Amino acid sequence: MDVRRRRAYLRPIMLNAVRILALLLILALGGLWASAWFGRAPGEGVAESFARRFAGLTGGEMPAPSAGGVQLPQGMALGGPFRMTDHTGRAVTEADFAGRFLLVYFGFTFCPDVCPTELGTIAAALDTLGEAGGRVTPVLVTIDPERDTPEALADYVSRFHPRMVGLTGTPDQVSAIARAYRVFYARVQRPEMTQYVMDHSSFIYLVGPDARVRTLFRPETTPEQIAQAVRGQMRGG
Known part of the structure; x- marks a missing residue:
């Protein structure tokens, strides 16, 4: 198979892979946002709840409370x-x-x-x-x-x-x-x-x-x- 045919063959495979990865990322973020919405602490906004969960997944930390x-x-x-x-x-x-x-x-x-x-x-x-x-x-x-x-x-x-x-x-x-x-x-x-x-x-x-x-x-x-x-x-x- 020459280079041109190989590229033509691989192109739709790569595009499908990118689409699948993008869809999985959207679904993951949507699930995390839903979790943030329903799992908020009293008085906590959705953004803070989302950031707290995202920080936990990435190993980071939210700003710590101080006096x-x-x-x-x-x-x-x-x-x-x-x-x-x-x-x-x-x-x-x-x-x-x-x-x-x-x-x-x-x-x-x-x-x-x-x-x-x-x-x-x-x-x-x-x-x-x-x-x-x-x-x-x-x-x-x-x-x-x-x-x-x-x-x-x-x-x-x-x-x-x-x-x-x-x-x-x-x-x-x-x-x-x-x-x-x-x-x-x-x-x-x-x-x-x-x-x-x-x-x-x-x-x-x-x-x-x-x-x-x-x-x-x-x-x-x-x-x-x-x-x-x-x-x-x-x-x-």
Whole structure:
């Protein structure tokens, strides 16, 4: 068999092999995603659950919890520049918060349980900080800009803390800030509900005066633990 005929003979075999491997990979990832969806811990987002399982398969480790929250891997940076609209309708960027610490949460006003709980935790942490809490701005970034207008956010954030800032924007702006913080979110329409909901990761981010995340807190972290971590960051500058 000459070279040309051999290549013609092998080409469909190789293409079929590649297709089979691609299909197996898709099925494996789909199975892992399904496992992440149904095996989530309370308050854990699908993305965190998926990453935890993937890390286990590859022999890696998720960031370990520390006294100040979740330790970020070396070289990993979260946060940074953004352009949004606050709950008063004013266009803002990270420069409007320069020099201040932030406690940031990504959620939405129609959230039935996790968001109110975590925003309440932020408010309680500020109370625990006492006078030092005045140096910290609590922020809710919506991942549902279609419904969370500045007016809706203004009403919502006022229920948790008088200084809480709500941020919304265009879908592209929300997507950009979510990528900067590596936030997972997705619109979900459940058969038993008339309104859609948003599935999303549920970390609280402590952002430093340089607009970069210093640490983050898993769901159900206590206000006292958050306040302790904030004090430690303030001492460090």
